[in-house]
Amino acid sequence: MIDGPLVQTLDGMPIETIEDVRNRCRKWKTRATELIASIETGASLDTIQQEANTMIETLTNKLEEIAQS
Numbered sequence: 428m429i430d431g432p433l434v435q436t437l438d439g440m441p442i443e444t445i446e447d448v449r450n451r452c453r454k455w456k457t458r459a460t461e462l463i464a465s466i467e468t469g470a471s472l473d474t475i476q477q478e479a480n481t482m483i484e485t486l487t488n489k490l491e492e493i494a495q496s
Contacts, residue, residue, distance in 0.1 A: 437493070444493060451489060458482055 437445045459482070462475050 440493075440496075444496075448490075448493065451486075455482060455486055 437448060459479075462479055462482075465475050466472070
């Protein structure tokens with residue numbers, strides 16, 4: 428997503444928007460990796476699922492916001 432099809436759909440948008448999306452994708456990737464590691468260390472699945480859902484909702488909302496701008 429960081430440098431692939433998603434960013435290509437941002438062609439024509441300000442470079443600041445493209446960089447913002449790239450930075451957010453990197454942060455979400457890091458957070459997803461952390462959540463997976465939490466599963467492997469035996470953390471509460473309910474908590475992990477709640478955090479993952481929040482992350483996905485935030486991602487979706489931001490991408491919708493960008494698409495509408």
